[in-house]
Amino acid sequence: MIKIGEINNLKVVRRSEFGYYLDGTTGNSSDDILLPNKSALRNDIRIGDELEVFIYRDSLDRIIGTMKEPLATVGEIAYLEVVDESRIGSFINIGLERDVLVPFKEKKYNLEVGKKYLFALYVDKTNRLAATTKIDNYLHDTNAYEVGQEVEGTIYGFQTNNSAEIALENTYRGVILKNEYYNDLKIGDIVKGRVKKYYEDGKVGLSLRKERLEEKSDLETEIHEYLKENDGFIKLNDKSSPEDIEKIFKTSKNAFKRALGGLMKKKLITQDKEGTRLL
Numbered sequence: 574m575i576k577i578g579e580i581n582n583l584k585v586v587r588r589s590e591f592g593y594y595l596d597g598t599t600g601n602s603s604d605d606i607l608l609p610n611k612s613a614l615r616n617d618i619r620i621g622d623e624l625e626v627f628i629y630r631d632s633l634d635r636i637i638g639t640m641k642e643p644l645a646t647v648g649e650i651a652y653l654e655v656v657d658e659s660r661i662g663s664f665i666n667i668g669l670e671r672d673v674l675v676p677f678k679e680k681k682y683n684l685e686v687g688k689k690y691l692f693a694l695y696v697d698k699t700n701r702l703a704a705t706t707k708i709d710n711y712l713h714d715t716n717a718y719e720v721g722q723e724v725e726g727t728i729y730g731f732q733t734n735n736s737a738e739i740a741l742e743n744t745y746r747g748v749i750l751k752n753e754y755y756n757d758l759k760i761g762d763i764v765k766g767r768v769k770k771y772y773e774d775g776k777v778g779l780s781l782r783k784e785r786l787e788e789k790s791d792l793e794t795e796i797h798e799y800l801k802e803n804d805g806f807i808k809l810n811d812k813s814s815p816e817d818i819e820k821i822f823k824t825s826k827n828a829f830k831r832a833l834g835g836l837m838k839k840k841l842i843t844q845d846k847e848g849t850r851l852l
Contacts, residue, residue: 584621662679674701709746
């Protein structure tokens with residue numbers, strides 16, 4: 574049986590000026606599948622050869638084959654570029670002549686042309702290849718990482734509490750709690766972080782924050798440089814609100830206070846009720 578959106582092993586049964594015809598496995602020659610010349614990638618193909626081909630529908634809605642390797646197959650998650658927008662949905666590039674539709678109902682968020690996001694490919698009810706941003710059911714749980722290990726993943730959503738959903742290595746479910754990141758994350762961002770813990774629901778808990786001493790040192794440098802660039806004064810001190818601190822330094826109040834303390838010990842700054850000054 575032919576599997577659309579997947580690699581199939583099919584036998585060459587005849588040749589034409591357009592390309593090669595592959596056995597459609599139905600016993601009816603009218604179901605044979607065309608492998609166009611431009612998609613054959615070899616000039617030594619003979620009748621009777623078995624070829625590995627990816628099966629999909631062309632712009633005329635015909636089932637055809639290609640020896641070109643797609644960027645993803647059915648059931649896989651891949652980081653793919655949005656190349657067009659239409660009244661029926663968005664289109665993504667999978668590395669072949671025809672782009673794949675992401676129907677409106679399969680878009681959990683707005684897709685911008687020219688940007689990349691995570692998608693899973695599937696075959697729809699009309700037996701056509703399609704894609705979805707609803708990738709959670711395609712991801713897996715794991716306990717293979719060590720706590721503290723650095724891993725890479727792609728942001729694919731946000732929970733109602735602003736915790737970020739991340740696909741580790743585009744394969745495993747992960748989550749970054751709101752207090753474990755202070756930069757402006759966006760869906761489609763690729764980030765690196767440390768494994769912090771495992772949750773009962775199987776997700777890997779990740780932190781984008783650095784180790785405390787490293788984080789403190791970097792923040793001290795950032796505050797010191799900010800003061801030098803702003804006439805040696807900032808209207809923030811260790812009594813300022815967490816919201817005001819996060820607006821400028823994208824960090825927590827506790828981390829900010831630790832950094833101020835370090836700078837004061839080094840006699841680089843002083844504080845008063847108005848704010849912080851460079852010495």
